[in-house]
Amino acid sequence: MPFSVFTWRKKAMEPLKLMSILHSESKCKSYFKQIREGKGVTCRRCGGLEHYWKSDRSVYECKGCGSRQSLRSGTVMGNSKLPYRYWLTAIYHMGTGKKAVSAPYLQRILRHNRYEPIWYMMQKVRMLMGKSGSGFLLQGGIESDGASLYVQGTKDLTRDGKEQRAKAKILFSVEAEPAGPRTKYKINKKIGKLKMAVLANFSAKEVENAIKCQISKDASVTTDGHKSFHGMEEWVREHKWDVVSYPESTAFKHLPVVHIMIGNFKNMMRGIYHSCKKCYVQNYADEFCYKFNRRYSQPYIANTLSNDCMSNTWY
Ligand SMILES: [Zn+2]
Numbered sequence: 001m002p003f004s005v006f007t008w009r010k011k012a013m014e015p016l017k018l019m020s021i022l023h024s025e026s027k028c029k030s031y032f033k034q035i036r037e038g039k040g041v042t043c044r045r046c047g048g049l050e051h052y053w054k055s056d057r058s059v060y061e062c063k064g065c066g067s068r069q070s071l072r073s074g075t076v077m078g079n080s081k082l083p084y085r086y087w088l089t090a091i092y093h094m095g096t097g098k099k100a101v102s103a104p105y106l107q108r109i110l111r112h113n114r115y116e117p118i119w120y121m122m123q124k125v126r127m128l129m130g131k132s133g134s135g136f137l138l139q140g141g142i143e144s145d146g147a148s149l150y151v152q153g154t155k156d157l158t159r160d161g162k163e164q165r166a167k168a169k170i171l172f173s174v175e176a177e178p179a180g181p182r183t184k185y186k187i188n189k190k191i192g193k194l195k196m197a198v199l200a201n202f203s204a205k206e207v208e209n210a211i212k213c214q215i216s217k218d219a220s221v222t223t224d225g226h227k228s229f230h231g232m233e234e235w236v237r238e239h240k241w242d243v244v245s246y247p248e249s250t251a252f253k254h255l256p257v258v259h260i261m262i263g264n265f266k267n268m269m270r271g272i273y274h275s276c277k278k279c280y281v282q283n284y285a286d287e288f289c290y291k292f293n294r295r296y297s298q299p300y301i302a303n304t305l306s307n308d309c310m311s312n313t314w315y
Contacts, residue, residue: 012303015096028084035310043067074312076128086110090125095301100272123283130286132308137216141177143258144223146202151278168281169199173214176257187256193293194261196285204228211235
């Protein structure tokens with residue numbers, strides 16, 4: 001039976017069907033080519049939209065000026081020499097599974113000798129998730145809270161000048177609207193989308209900048225009593241806060257959803273990646289948010305991601 005792929009806009013490819021082309025470089029290449037042509041190829045010199053496909057060199061040649069560009073040109077794969085099937089395999093495994101996958105796992109199933117190119121490719125896919133999954137603001141009722149994650153790197157100094165393990169400071173904001181009476185589940189809130197930002201510290205200025213990038217002005221935000229949240233009334237419509245004391249575990253009652261998010265993210269980092277440097281935490285946070293925000297269309301995350309992968313606006 002001849003191989004055929006559906007364009008993303010008409011019908012996304014079923015996960016099993018997508019998996020069945022991962023072994024073949026030519027099928028993966030034609031899959032990416034079909035997505036790119038669905039989006040339209042634009043000449044970078046004259047802006048022409050008509051191109052010849054030179055299959056021997058895998059380049060598009062402009063019918064107007066003769067300028068050439070490769071299939072990867074301008075996309076996230078632009079400077080990579082890794083085969084297309086590596087990229088599609090990474091996208092498939094990172095997108096389809098509910099849990100995250102590690103670089104050694106992908107290295108094993110690709111049977112690639114070196115670890116670094118696979119790790120770097122996965123970081124680029126995470127950056128792509130961050131770039132294509134962040135163009136919205138959170139609306140309605142929102143829970144916000146900060147969390148610290150132990151990371152590799154030089155030790156931080158406390159206020160007393162003592163050394164302590166390096167930590168990444170992360171601000172979590174999640175849509176959580178009260179919904180109906182209490183059910184058999186502990187949380188009677190309707191959970192929406194999640195955003196995470198890695199901050200240099202939890203100062204009021206840093207928190208203000210992050211909140212303005214994450215949350216719509218007409219939202220109603222619930223936080224704990226941290227002093228960095230004190231000016232929030234000026235940035236959003238409503239700010240509800242309460243001092244939570246952890247020994248009595250009122251934190252879970254006051255901010256139930258955001259604490260589940262914090263727990264799940266920390267478990268992912270500890271369980272799968274073990275640790276990372278502070279500068280890469282935002283990439284892992286973007287991956288976590290991208291998959292969480294698309295949890296109702298989980299089987300098609302790989303399709304969405306490969307579609308985003310062929311956008312020629314990477315640089
Ligand atoms: Zn041209």
